[in-house]
Every structure is written in structure tokens, then in C-alpha cells.
Amino acid sequence: MNKNSLINKVRVQSSFNKELSEKMFNFVFDEIKRILLTDKKFYIRELGEFEVVHRKMQTVPDVKKQAEILLPPKDKLIFKPTKELIDRLKD
């Protein structure tokens, strides 16, 4: 599903026009991005929780090079879906 098809679905049910609804849609996800960069956590009741996790550096064997490689640390974004969403997907 594209972004435009999602916007159209939302627009039909609301009273906003297309331009405004597109701007609002973009603003919602920009705002989520901004919050994740600052607070590193955002929770949506319907979907789940976005969280920024710090991965420590670690050594990993590389089979091709026949060597052990030290991976640097990394900040990673993960998404945990809620139980409600998983239950709804069962149906």
C-alpha cells in the first residue's frame, strides 16, 4: 500500500480536502520522527511502540575472510507491535 492510497482512504472518511489531508499526514510522521530522535521512544495504541536501542560493540566471526571482526556500536530503531494488533491479525 502506498502513501497516497492511505491518504485517500483517510480523506474519504474525513472532511478535509486532499492537500490539507496530505500535509497533515506528512506532519504526523515527521513529528513521530522528531520525537524518536529526541525522546527515543514513541507509543501508538493501535500499532505498537517505536524505540531506539543501543547495541554494544561485539566480535563476529566472518567465514569468508576467515577472520574475527569487531563491529562498532550502533543505535538502532526497533518496533514492537502490541498484543492487540497481533490478536487482530489472527482474525
Place this chain on the structure above:
Amino acid sequence: MIRFELIKRISEQFGVEEIEAGVFVDRIFESMVNAFKKGKKINIPEFGKFNVINKTIEGVRQRYVVFSPAKNFADSINKNFSDLEPLVVNAFNVKHKEILKVKEIIPETDEEEYLYFEFDSQGEETQEEESSAAGLISDKIFIKEEETELESVKEDITEVEEIPSEEVTLDSKTGQITSTEIIPDFEDESETDSSPEENLFNEDIVANVISQQTVFADNPIGLILPEGIPVTGFTENPEEQIVENNKIIDEVKHTSTPSLRVTLKDNMNIDNIKEEIFDILVKREEIIKELNAYSIPEINPQEIVPPDTNPSEIPKFEDLIDSEEKSEVKEEPDEKEVRDKTDFPKFEDLFGSIDKPEIPKIPDTEKIQDKTDFPKFEDLFGSDEKPLIPEEPETKELAKTEDDSGELFAELEKRIQELDELAQKKEELKKTESGPPMSQEMQIFGRLIDDAQAEKKSTETYETFSEIIIHDPGTVIEQDEPTSLSDALDDMKLDGIIEHLEPEAEVKSYDDIFKKSDTQFKPQFTVEPEEKNTQGKFFKGFLYFFFVFLFTAFSFYIYKTMFTKSSDNQVIDTIGFKKIDSVRALLKQTSDSVSKRDTVNLSSEDESGQIESVEIKNLYGVVYRRLGNKIYIQNKVVDDLSDANELELKLKSNNLNCIVEGATKIDNGLEYRILVGPFKNIEEAMEYYEKHKVILNFMQIMNPNQPNLLVF
């Protein structure tokens, strides 16, 4: 941040009521959930991608939503660590099942980069060190971000042990090497490593050292590096230190194993060089082991023959003496004295033997200078065995003729010849002492046995001695002397030396067996029937049936296409044929007048006096009739008169002239034919039909009550 704040910001930004903004946000997420339910992916550019997968959670397989952020978004999240790249810590060599540690050291100058290769032959023991080394490296690399980890590094520094090492220096001109023991100072070593004075080991120097085959203690001989890898320095058991801004940042703890430092240029690949370096290190150890096995004896220069002589003329020392009668080696002089005298040739150039022979005991140098340069026979062989030794020349004359080398070597040759003669005599004496001489037969037999042993592997000898097994040929000599060859053979049989390979049963000829075979002989083998190739037959049968099926299908198709038209006409245009059939049937039953009319094929009067049309042509279901001199096209046959009149009206409304003809059925009923026309000829009728084909056929469809009429 919670949802309420998000809704509030939207309402402030776009001037919308909060309720409407909340509804809008809820709709977004609800529509997303509905899409997930259908198993659809959602791609939101510059944010990420949601995907629905099947996943086992607590042993249950169910659908699960996965999110993967967009690249720019992920990079912005990992902004703090985006500059760091993965680093190779340890390189494993599978062939040797050993580990080649690779340690990177921060270069003191910006232009050069050092790599530190450390060779550990003990793989299992070094695992703990690897982990510690990895930890140290990681601290060193990421020190700019996490300075708190320096404390753990400083704790490790206290565990470092002080190991004395040797500093090796080499002069390229003379080839001399001097070693001095040094207790390393941590602060000084960082400076000394980079100084050009100590970067002594170049490729050329190492190659010279190897060509001379000189041995020195703990010397890294055998370092032949590949092209493009200049060796800047060699350290033996150092303890190094990395200093930045007068603070000890890291300290590498080395084991007692040798190590090598190599400068790397920009063009070089570390991965390609690793294996080469590893092989070099392995070779180096092997060469050191080989060289340590040699302990080159020290010889006084006065005793050695000058290099002008050919070494091939001089007999080897091993030929002259038995191994048992080697005398003890003289004590070696000090190393310093030897290193001072570099001009004298080596032991190997003189004697040519790679093995390490021991030099006979030599008297003191002062006595030799007075008398001769060579050892006496008594010193070599002892006083017991000195028969037929010629008188020695006077020592004073030899002392005078020391300078004349020609006379000296002439005497030397004489002495060598004498020694050869003595050795031959000694061998003859040994033979006499071993026992009485054997007889000629035994000698011959013994020679045969020896030849058999020597040429046991060859096939020809195996054939000649195939009937004899020799257990222990050495015992033959110890037995009593037999008088003849037959006696000797008997004795050997008794002792079990020789066994004749006789067959267990009598060998019968093939003819004897064949004669008995009619009654008694049974074949020892039975010919097994060949396995039936059922698979091939099945395949053939399948092919046969397949082709038969194809043939029948093809023939049926041809029958359908070629011959069904007539049959279809019979079926479809039942009216005309049935009529003819019915007429023919009636003709058989009724009078001959009807048959006459039919055969004449002309219009004629009925019994009632009316004129009835006659079918003259049936072309693809279209019946052409002749009524009088004119020809009509039969459009339809109807039972009711009203239907016939309706059709007549419709046809006439479409400008089609037609008439209705009444006729009798087979079962004495009435039927009405609707005939379009009239036409002069059949050809004209056919042209008319082709022009108005659509309307005529449409008119046939119009009346559904008539079952006999079919659509064309």
C-alpha cells in the same frame, strides 16, 4: 510524548479543531491496521516500511508486523556512530589451525601506518589473550567517545611483566652481528621503534646472512618478505606502549613469541598479505630449528688446507675411519676469537659433507707448528693397530717446507694412499676372522640368496624363486659346512628354511574332467537369467497405446469434419429428407403414380387436383423447391396456419415476396410451407438467398413453437 500532544500540535499547525485532528490520526492508524489484516505492506517514504510476516511466537505460528526504517532515518538515528567501521581483530589460518594475531598500533607519524603481526603457535592457550587484546583494541579505538574505560586499561598495565630482550645490530659490510641485552624502558621504546638507526633488517642484509649460513643466538634469520613489504624493524620480546599527550593510553602485552612489525602503504591489502606473512613466520622457525641443529666446529686456520686445492681429490674423512673408532672432539675455542678471524674458509667447503662429522683429536697447536700440520696415525687408530706404517718424515724438514704448498700436498697424497692400503688390509683381516671360508656351492647359493633379497621387488626374480620361501638366510652361514648342494638343500629342508610349494591335490587335465562331465561333472556356476527390462517394455507399450489413441482421435476428427456435413444436413434439414423418406415409404405402400411423379421430378397434380412443390436442391440446409416452372426458397414449415400467415406478413413487411403452401404430413396431418420467391433459376434463387440470408434466418428464429426448426 503522548498522543494528545501530537493532536494538539496538529490543531495548532493547521488551524483545525482537536476533535477533527484526533479523528484524522485515529483514521490513519486504523486504516494501517486494516491493511495489515489483509496482509498488505505499507511503505511510507522517508519513514520506513511495514511488512507482515509469519512468525512462531510461543510455539504458535502467527502473523507479525515488522518495521524497517528508511536509510536516511536510520542514519540520523545512528548519527553518533556512523563514522566507525568494522575492524578485523583476529585472522584464522585453517591450514595450520593456528591463530595469527593482528594488532594495530597508532602510528607516531601521520604518513605511515604500522601493523603488528604476532605469531602464536599455541592456539588454545592464546584464547584468553585474544579476548584481552580485543578489549584493549576496542578501548583504544573508541577512546574519544568513552573516556571512562581508560581506567580499566590502566589496571591492565600493572600486570605487565618485565622481560629482558636482545637488541641485535648488524653491519652490512662485514656481516658481523652483535647482540646486547636490554631491559626495556616503557617510555624510551616508543621513541626507539621509529628511529632509523634501529631499522636494520632490510631484505638485502637478511639475504646475505642466509647465504653465509652463519648462526647466531636468537637471530631472526629466514625473514624473506614478499615484494613491496619493507621491514622497518625487528623486536624480540618487547613491551610496547602508546602515549598520547603524556598519558599512557594503551599498553600491548607481548608473550615470549617472536614478533614482526611491518609498514604498510596505501596500495597494500591487509587480507592478501596475512597469509604470506604467516608462511614466512613458519619458515623462519623451521630455518632456525635447522640452523640450531648445526654446531659448526671451530678449526685453527693453520690446520686447514688452502682453498686452491680441489676438494674432490681429498678423500672424505668417513671413508678413512670407522664410526666406532672416532676420536673425541677437541674443545672449541671462544667465540670472540673466531669472529675476529673472518677470512678462513668453512668446514663444508672443505669436506663437502652435510652431516656433522666429529673432528679427530688434535694435539696442541704449538707441537704441530713444530712438527707437522696433520694428525698422526697413532692418534687416529690407536697404538694396537699400526702395521706396515712407513717411517714418518722428519718434522724439521716439514717445518722448513711449510711455505711450499706443492711439496706439502705431494706428501699428503702419499699418506692418503698409504691409508687406503691399510684400510683394504683391515677389511681382509676382518673377513678372515669371521670364520672358515665356505665351499663353492654354498658361496654360490649364498650369492643367489643375496641376489634374491636385493632384487626381490623385480618381477623376473620373483618368477625364478617362486617355488622357494626363504625364512632366514642369515642362519645358513652359521650351520656346519655341507659337502654338496644336495646335502645343503636337505639340511635346509629339515630346518624349515625352504618349503616347496607342492599342490595339495593332483592336478587333472581338462580332458579327464570333460569326459566325466557327462555323468558326474556339474557346472560350478549357473547362468542367471537376465533381468527383464520391464521399464523399457512398459514405455514401449505406453507409446503404442498413445499412438493408437492419437490415430483414433485423428480419424474421428476427419470423420467429423469431412463426412458430418451430409449427416448434419440430414439431421438439421429433417423436413425435406423426412418428406422424401415418407414419400418413398408411402410409395411402397400406395400406388405407383406417386412414384412416377417423384422419379419424373416434375410438378404434378395431387389427387385433390392442387399442385405441390418438389424439392430440387438442398444446399447446406436451404431447400429449393420447384412449383410449376418457378423456383422458391423454403423458409419455414409450420403446423398452424395462423403462424404461417404471421410469418408471411412479416416477410412481406420486409419486402420479401412469399407464398404459403399447404402439404400433407406422413401421419396424415397438415403442414404449411412458407416459400420465398418466385425465381426463374436456381442460381438466381441462390443469389437472393445470399443477399437476404440474415432476414430469412431471423424469420426462422421468430417462431419458437416449431421444434423442428433449428438456427443456422
